[in-house]
Amino acid sequence: MFLRSEKLLIPLEKPASPDPNGAAAIQELLGGKFGEMSTLNNYLHQSFGFKEKKKLKPFYDLVASITTEELGHVELISTAINLMLEGSVPEGEPVDAPLEDAKNLRNTHHTIVGGGGHQVMDSMGHFWSGEHVFSSGNLVSDLLHNFFLETGARMHKHRCYQMTTNQAARDVIGYLMVRGGVHQAAYALALRKVTGVEITKMLPTPNIDDSKIPEARKWQAIGSHRKLYTFSEEDYGDVAGVWSGPADWADGEELEVIQGTPEHATEGPVVGECRSLFSPDYAPEEIYEIAAQLMKKGGISPLQPNDGLHSRFQGSTSDSIGASAQPGRKTTPSTPKSKKK
Numbered sequence: 001m002f003l004r005s006e007k008l009l010i011p012l013e014k015p016a017s018p019d020p021n022g023a024a025a026i027q028e029l030l031g032g033k034f035g036e037m038s039t040l041n042n043y044l045h046q047s048f049g050f051k052e053k054k055k056l057k058p059f060y061d062l063v064a065s066i067t068t069e070e071l072g073h074v075e076l077i078s079t080a081i082n083l084m085l086e087g088s089v090p091e092g093e094p095v096d097a098p099l100e101d102a103k104n105l106r107n108t109h110h111t112i113v114g115g116g117g118h119q120v121m122d123s124m125g126h127f128w129s130g131e132h133v134f135s136s137g138n139l140v141s142d143l144l145h146n147f148f149l150e151t152g153a154r155m156h157k158h159r160c161y162q163m164t165t166n167q168a169a170r171d172v173i174g175y176l177m178v179r180g181g182v183h184q185a186a187y188a189l190a191l192r193k194v195t196g197v198e199i200t201k202m203l204p205t206p207n208i209d210d211s212k213i214p215e216a217r218k219w220q221a222i223g224s225h226r227k228l229y230t231f232s233e234e235d236y237g238d239v240a241g242v243w244s245g246p247a248d249w250a251d252g253e254e255l256e257v258i259q260g261t262p263e264h265a266t267e268g269p270v271v272g273e274c275r276s277l278f279s280p281d282y283a284p285e286e287i288y289e290i291a292a293q294l295m296k297k298g299g300i301s302p303l304q305p306n307d308g309l310h311s312r313f314q315g316s317t318s319d320s321i322g323a324s325a326q327p328g329r330k331t332t333p334s335t336p337k338s339k340k341k
């Protein structure tokens with residue numbers, strides 16, 4: 001099972017301006033064949049279908065640990081896309097066609113279907129497919145596939161990095177380059193343990209120097225390129241059987257398994273409303289008020305079908321709701337006032 005934390009893997013600031021076509025490009029890193037949906041679901045289903053996981057625990061723990069990190073990568077790249085889309089379509093009267101310019105954006109699904117949000121598709125609008133999952137039951141084949149998957153993923157990230165200067169995108173890509181490098185190296189190490197083959201010497205590709213990318217270099221500086229996280233306080237520690245020893249790509253420094261989650265995970269930015277796209281709905285202030293009242297009540301159990309929510313709160317505006325309960329640009333990451341209970 002999985003636990004969830006309301007944190008992003010890395011601190012992420014809102015970009016200075018929207019970049020909807022940049023967002024369309026980095027959709028490849030989310031829903032492309034080599035995107036985060038693919039890395040997540042390959043490792044997820046390989047771990048679910050793992051044969052003899054007790055006898056092969058270091059390898060099982062490796063695939064399982066990386067699975068959980070990939071879930072956080074899906075969240076990161078989705079968040080970056082949403083931040084890049086925020087403010088990309090204007091407000092206005094419908095008769096004035098305020099969305100007219102959106103028809104010229106690379107991805108019209110972002111506007112029409114997503115209400116200004118990411119889609120589970122690649123940069124050409126193809127929805128992600130389970131056909132991208134390879135789970136063979138053969139350990140060596142799966143590890144080899146995973147190495148190749150991370151290889152392609154890093155190549156695509158590097159290309160996308162060069163396609164946008166949007167800082168949110170670059171911050172995420174820089175981090176994912178480093179973490180993808182760790183995963184690539186981890187699968188190569190696992191292959192070496194099983195077969196003796198040093199695949200990185202046999203196939204040194206792609207030859208990407210992360211240190212030339214400022215947004216990646218800062219993670220290398222704190223050792224992120226030699227750490228593997230279990231994303232569990234107690235389990236998956238046997239991954240150290242694979243992830244240990246000197247890292248030849250990090251000046252021979254020791255590889256490190258961190259039992260738990262990255263220390264730099266933090267609360268992410270809040271993506272704001274877009275009323276012309278009915279996001280979150282046609283009358284956001286009503287929903288904000290309901291949410292504010294729910295938070296004020298505190299401790300009430302989740303809504304039930306006959307909870308009588310509307311009759312209970314209808315017209316009840318005497319209590320101050322306050323801007324703190326309203327999502328959007330006014331709520332900064334450093335003042336998470338909506339997170340009461």
Ligand SMILES: [Fe+2]
Pocket residue numbers: 036039069070073176179180
């Ligand atoms: Fe990833």
